[in-house]
Structure formats: structure tokens, C-alpha cells
Amino acid sequence: MSEVPPSQDVVGDQPIVLEDVVDREALDDLCKSIHALFGIGVRVYASQGALLANVANDLELCRYVNEVPGSRVACGATVSAAKSVAPGDDGEVTHPCFTGLAYHIVSLVHEGRRVGRIVLGPYAPAGLREPPPSLAQADKRLDVVQASELAAKVPRVKQEALHRIAGHLKETLELIIFSSHKAWVTSKLHLYSVRESYRELQDKTTRLEQTLTRLKEVDRLKSNFLATMSHELRTPLTSIIGYSEMLAEGIAGELSSEQQEYVRTIHAKGEQLLRLIMGLLDLSKLESGTMSLRQAPAQIGPILKEVITTLAPVARKKEVELALDSDDVPCELAADAERLRQVFINLVDNAVKFTPKGGKVTVRARVTAGAAASDGGDEDDDESAGAALLAPLLKQVEVRVSDTGIGIPAAERAKVFEAFYQVDSSSTREYGGTGLGLSIVKRIVDAHGGQVSVEGNEPNGTVFVVNLPSAQTRRAALPSRVPPALA
Ligand SMILES: Nc1ncnc2c1ncn2[C@@H]1O[C@H](COP(=O)(O)OP(=O)(O)OP(=O)(O)O)[C@@H](O)[C@H]1O
Ligand SMILES: [Mg+2]
Known part of the structure; x- marks a missing residue:
């Protein structure tokens, strides 16, 4: 197979697009099992922002703050920040919510590139005692006591535990990304090689067709040449045969027995040559299809x-x-x-x-x-x-x-x-x-x-x-x- 030209790079040197390669079903199953084990919501985003898995918690606190206009806006801002906040050099960051809860964000890395992120939360940090001032500031109409009661129902997670959960999840997800990407690259390569073979086959067919056309033309020229030559040779040969026959019959005078023998040889060989020429003529006519039956x-x-x-x-x-x-x-x-x-x-x-x-x-x-x-x-x-x-x-x-x-x-x-x-x-x-x-x-x-x-x-x-x-x-x-x- 010919080398891949740079402009037609099969899989490219481009960063992978998670939504193209990742096995969504495996991703979903994994997120669900984390949620079932620790009670924390899990979302996975591709680096371009596409949501790939979403196993969210339906928290009463979240429902409550979303009923009040000011805090609904604050909730929206927190969620979109969690989607875009930079996880820093170590690839992990905790983003606080105005309610006192928090999100933990971890980068997903594939072949040294950040290809997406996991957002864990919201959860209640282990040290959370009472709602922060930001809760009351979000909307004066919020009942802080009620909010604080609802916050107490949110699963509490220690920072180290969260760090471990996030680490395991990241490793497993990166493994899924790796194997999904491998399968994707293999299928792309296969597709490419099939396309390449097909293209080569087409090239060969075209070349064969051209050769066939040339050969047919050469064959036609050969038949024409044979036909012309045979025809041109036949005329003088007929004279040679006719005159040698006349000589043998003594029309031009008596011949000695030696002369007779020579003339008869000329006649016999002439006849032989004529048969050959007639054969060639027939063959060329039959080959070129010009012999009319x-x-x-x-x-x-x-x-x-x-x-x-x-x-x-x-x-x-x-x-x-x-x-x-x-x-x-x-x-x-x-x-x-x-x-x-x-x-x-x-x-x-x-x-x-x-x-x-x-x-x-x-x-x-x-x-x-x-x-x-x-x-x-x-x-x-x-x-x-x-x-x-x-x-x-x-x-x-x-x-x-x-x-x-x-x-x-x-x-x-x-x-x-x-x-x-x-x-x-x-x-x-x-x-x-x-x-x-x-x-x-x-x-x-x-x-x-x-x-x-x-x-x-x-x-x-x-x-x-x-x-x-x-x-x-x-x-x-x-x-x-x-x-x-x-x-
Ligand atoms: N009846 C046969 N028995 C044995 N060999 C045969 C027989 N008929 C044909 N052949 C073989 O096939 C060859 C080709 O036959 P073909 O008739 O095409 O040519 P040829 O008899 O040699 O010459 P031409 O027919 O052009 O005078 C012969 O040279 C011979 O070797
Ligand atoms: Mg024969």
C-alpha cells in the first residue's frame, strides 16, 4: 500500500474528539456506579463542552434555591463556572457553590492532552457547619434556616475521600478513552486501507483498460498489415506459378530433364507459398472480422x-x-x-x-x-x-x-x-x-x-x-x- 500523504492523514495529529471516540454506554455505567456508591452526582464533559454523561443528584436544596429568582441565577452561574473553570496545573480543582456546597473538577488526559473533565458534585464538604453569607446575598427572600436544614441532608464527603474517588474515576475513564480511541483508530485505519485498496484497484483497472485499447489497436494494425502484405504478394506469385507451369508444359520450347526438374520445383514451391499467403489472408480477415460469411x-x-x-x-x-x-x-x-x-x-x-x-x-x-x-x-x-x-x-x-x-x-x-x-x-x-x-x-x-x-x-x-x-x-x-x- 502506498504511503499516507500528509494532507490525507488517516487519524490526524488532531486532539481526539471525545464524543466521536468514547463508548457512551461504558461511560454511563461507570458514572452510575460511582453515584450509587457515594451518592455524588457525576457529569463528564468533552473539552469542547459537550455533555457525555450526566448522573445528577436531585437535591432538595438545589430545588429550593431554584424556586427563588435571585438564587436561581446564582445557581446557573455556579454550574456554568464548574463547566469552564480551569483545573490548574495538577488537573484538579474544587469550585465552591454559593450555598456552601462544592463541586470537584478533574481533567481527563489522553496522550498528554486535556480532552475533557469530570465534574463531581454538588456535595457537602466535611467541614460545612452553616451556610456561607453568599447564600443570603443571592436573594434576600431565601429562608437561610430552611436552606441550612436542606444542606444538612446533602452527602458529606471528606476532601481526601473525594480526592481518591476522583482519582479512581479519572484513571478508569482515561482507560475507557484509551481503549475506545484505539478501537476508533483501528476502524479508521481499516476504512482507510479499504478505500486505498479500492483506489489502487480503480487505478489498475484504468491502466488495464488503456493497455487493452492499445493492444486492440496494435492487433488491428497487425491484421491490416497481414492482409495488405498477403494481397500484394499474391499477385506476383500468381505470375510465377503461371509462367513456371507454362515452361514445364513446353510452351516456350522443349526443356532438358534438368530444366524440367528446376521448373517443377519452382512451381511446387510457388504453390506452397500461395497456400501460406492465402492462409495468412484468411486468418487476418477472420481476426479482424472482415471475412464475410x-x-x-x-x-x-x-x-x-x-x-x-x-x-x-x-x-x-x-x-x-x-x-x-x-x-x-x-x-x-x-x-x-x-x-x-x-x-x-x-x-x-x-x-x-x-x-x-x-x-x-x-x-x-x-x-x-x-x-x-x-x-x-x-x-x-x-x-x-x-x-x-x-x-x-x-x-x-x-x-x-x-x-x-x-x-x-x-x-x-x-x-x-x-x-x-x-x-x-x-x-x-x-x-x-x-x-x-x-x-x-x-x-x-x-x-x-x-x-x-x-x-x-x-x-x-x-x-x-x-x-x-x-x-x-x-x-x-x-x-x-x-x-x-x-x-
Ligand atoms: N490429425 C493430427 N494428428 C496429429 N497431429 C496433428 C493432427 N492435426 C494437427 N496436428 C498437430 O497440430 C499442429 C497444427 O496443425 P495445423 O493444421 O494448424 O498446422 P499444420 O498442419 O502443421 O500446417 P498447415 O495446416 O498450416 O499447413 C500440427 O503441426 C500437428 O503438430
Ligand atoms: Mg494443417
Whole structure:
């Protein structure tokens, strides 16, 4: 936590304000017990004059003098003097009342500062015999004899006893003030630290938001750069591929076998570069959200058949068996068929590429209905396919591309969808490619509201699972994103 700036001192170097910190209930209880023990009234004032506790005696003498105007004024003056009289250097003073009674005043000290006062009284000093002349002077109408009788009923307290009582009370009260102040400071500090943490959190959130905005901008610039570069590279590359093809075909004259070989290498590498550039272009478009998906009603069956036809020669050349197992249950997708073809070309191409000679690649598609219809359903079970056909709510299409190849270690599976990530990234790696295929797959599937994941295949190999929601399901989930043609 940062240091407390001087202007925001948490508890301050200010004298404490008793009324803010002191536990009134504890104070009241203490004053009541003193009153019950010695019969003397107790008042506690804060240094600014606020009355914090008041356990007063209802003395007959006081009542009597308050009935007579002159002595009522004198009584008021005595009480206000007791509230303000300076207790002197030793912090204790006795203040006489015009009736002969007295008040004893003691300072309350906290951390070397006077923070309030205790006023004990009125009481009758032990030596009081008869009322002083000031009583008669207060008002001629006062009956001095009656006043003197009433004064005799007031508890008499010796000076030493009073001094002891006041001392004990002062010590106890100062202890209450100390612990109340400690609790108050602790709660203030806690509040301050909560506020401080909140402020720091707000600062961090603001900084994070700014960083996020900057990163988004950098990301946008990167995508723009990729898109422009890829586009600019594609044009000359198309010429290189076209002319090398023409040369290889002998259009510009017969080539020697060595020349033929060079030209074919130029052509093959040009094609490879073009695929990379097209991949980068797709990725940057998908990342920046500028790839427009022409979503229209589509079925998965024909798309998968086309993918198998396209890749059958590659599989045959590698002596890998390629099979399609589709339940052919119709399920309308809201999809860009060209992009979905790209998804499955990538997946099947990977499966064939990473499967050694004699292995098998299977593409299996099925329609999974709502939970009730698919209960107990087995993907090879014709009955379940029939049930799905009849189900009123066809939810999604699941396509599993499984191979019996080298497999992907469990710890690597989540990473293969990152751009340029390859499990074997060494320069001596056996398989070609740039590591863009799966990141494009994931983005296209995401854009169709679907999910793609990877699992292990038993006993060896990999299974890529693609789930695509039906047009109806997407309409229910995202009515605003479904193209008008499907609405
Ligand atoms: N069927 C699979 N079996 C084993 N490993 C796989 C399989 N599919 C993908 N991988 C691993 O995931 C990595 C990323 O795949 P991805 O398709 O993104 O890139 P690539 O095939 O290496 O290159 P590109 O597709 O860009 O030509 C691959 O390099 C490979 O390590
Ligand atoms: Mg690939």
C-alpha cells in the first residue's frame, strides 16, 4: 500500500474528539456506579463542552434555591463556572457553590492532552457547619434556616475521600478513552486501507483498460498489415506459378530433364507459398472480422462428400484408407458452405498427413437431437438415427474426423488451435505445413456458432470433433444474426 500523504492523514495529529471516540454506554455505567456508591452526582464533559454523561443528584436544596429568582441565577452561574473553570496545573480543582456546597473538577488526559473533565458534585464538604453569607446575598427572600436544614441532608464527603474517588474515576475513564480511541483508530485505519485498496484497484483497472485499447489497436494494425502484405504478394506469385507451369508444359520450347526438374520445383514451391499467403489472408480477415460469411441453408452431407473426393488421391498416394460414414439425416445449417469445406479439408488433410501408411481416416457425421431424443442413442444405431429424423427439434450436427496416426499428446491439445503452433516445430520435422490450418478452422467454426475440440483416439491417433448448431437452433439463440434468407 502506498504511503499516507500528509494532507490525507488517516487519524490526524488532531486532539481526539471525545464524543466521536468514547463508548457512551461504558461511560454511563461507570458514572452510575460511582453515584450509587457515594451518592455524588457525576457529569463528564468533552473539552469542547459537550455533555457525555450526566448522573445528577436531585437535591432538595438545589430545588429550593431554584424556586427563588435571585438564587436561581446564582445557581446557573455556579454550574456554568464548574463547566469552564480551569483545573490548574495538577488537573484538579474544587469550585465552591454559593450555598456552601462544592463541586470537584478533574481533567481527563489522553496522550498528554486535556480532552475533557469530570465534574463531581454538588456535595457537602466535611467541614460545612452553616451556610456561607453568599447564600443570603443571592436573594434576600431565601429562608437561610430552611436552606441550612436542606444542606444538612446533602452527602458529606471528606476532601481526601473525594480526592481518591476522583482519582479512581479519572484513571478508569482515561482507560475507557484509551481503549475506545484505539478501537476508533483501528476502524479508521481499516476504512482507510479499504478505500486505498479500492483506489489502487480503480487505478489498475484504468491502466488495464488503456493497455487493452492499445493492444486492440496494435492487433488491428497487425491484421491490416497481414492482409495488405498477403494481397500484394499474391499477385506476383500468381505470375510465377503461371509462367513456371507454362515452361514445364513446353510452351516456350522443349526443356532438358534438368530444366524440367528446376521448373517443377519452382512451381511446387510457388504453390506452397500461395497456400501460406492465402492462409495468412484468411486468418487476418477472420481476426479482424472482415471475412464475410455468406451464410445460407446448407446440409453437411454434400460438403463432406466433396471433401473426401478432393482428398482421396492424397490418401491413396499415402496408402491411407479414407472413409465417410454419414447418417444422412437432413439437418439444415445456416452456413457458408465454402468455408465449411475449408474446415473439413484442413482437418482431413491433417489426419491423412499425420497418419502413416496402412492407417485409416474416418469422417463420421451424425445429427444429434435434443436431450430426450438422443437419450441412449448410439451413433451406429439406425433406430436412433430414425428417432433423430422424427425429432421436432434437430439441434446440431456432429462431425468426427478420426485417424490412427501419430496422435497429439494431451498437454498439447489445447495449443494446436493457436496460429503457427506445431507440436513438432523443429527444423528437422517430418511433416510440412505452417501451423495455420487449425487456427483458421477454429475461427470459422466459432463464426458459425459451433465448437471444435480434439481428443485421443484408441489405441492411437487423434479425433477432431466439430459441432455445428442447426439453423433452427441458431435462430432460437441468436435471432438477429441469422441471415434474412433463413428467417
Ligand atoms: N490429425 C493430427 N494428428 C496429429 N497431429 C496433428 C493432427 N492435426 C494437427 N496436428 C498437430 O497440430 C499442429 C497444427 O496443425 P495445423 O493444421 O494448424 O498446422 P499444420 O498442419 O502443421 O500446417 P498447415 O495446416 O498450416 O499447413 C500440427 O503441426 C500437428 O503438430
Ligand atoms: Mg494443417
